[in-house]
Amino acid sequence: MKSVRFGVVGSGYFGGELARTLHRLEGSRVVAVHGGSRAALLAEELHCETIESLEDLVQRDDIDAIIVASPSHAHKEPVMLAAKHGKHVFCEKPIALTLTDCEEMVKACKLAGVVFMAGHIMHFMNGVNQVKAWIASGEIGRPLVCHAERTGWEDKQASVSWKKNNATSGGHLFHHIHELDFLQAIMGPAVSVCMAGGNLAHQGESFGDEEDVLLLTLVFADSTLGTMQYGSGFRWGEHFVKINGTEGAILLDLKHSKVELNQNGRITSRYLNDSAEEDMERARSYQNVDGAVAYGTAASKMPSWLAALIEKEMSAFRDAVNGIPVGESVQMLFDGTAATTSIATAEAAMTSLREKKWISL
Incomplete structure (x- = not known):
């Protein structure tokens, strides 16, 4: 296997762990890091370079691919520059905060003939792939209605992260876009959406400006339905997806780490x-915090279950760069489908919230 040489944009919680994973992964090497207050520390840890200029990073001949893990509002520039200079691209979710930007980013990579991968890591979960397999084999018959919740309560923070402001993260719906992406991977793209919500309990200097309650209703192409709840304004936090079909039902419970077919x-x-050990570790994490709305910092330790998912994700990207065919279960991460479908529906939902009406896609 040819060794793939990486440049990393972003040195925060996920950017740092993506870089560390690539550093130890066979057939990959981190050449340089750009961006973020911890870039120099990360480069020192990985024995690679720190590059101050994004343009200098993407123009280097000793870099094959760029990992984009900067704050969400800053994804477009490095993706476009990487494509322009013939570098393969992995971009963390959400790919962009507008559909126009997302489509331009995907198109640029296609025109440049480089690999583009969307960082929707949920597709690498054992339980998610089990759900897909049960549905594909007809275990629940025809899916009729789905419901997802990703809710919890946020207390006052000593400092307000970029993740808590709509302009930089897109708010809960964009920053926690995994469940919206997953529902559409199962049910197909939404054809219309309606969303209500607002910032009901988290105003002031200790909080960002994102909505803390979001309630969505989705209609899919075959008239099947979905509902979703997002936000940090829920004292009774939950984190699950339920899918009901004509012959059975599925529960994907991320809070209690279980997947069940009924x-x-x-x-x-x-x-x-x-493994049972990884499931227990994840379940324990929800006992102390509302894991559905919690977020890591650059200094946080990555849990083993999440580190294992990142290794699967980075292995898939490395293999794709090396020309190894992409598996069917993650094809949507490489052809732009997951990126554009999720952003299109999220953007339409936010329009619905502002205009107080159903939005067709």
């Missing part, structure tokens, strides 16, 4: 992650 009361259970 067929007329007969329950079949599978791991959410790769």
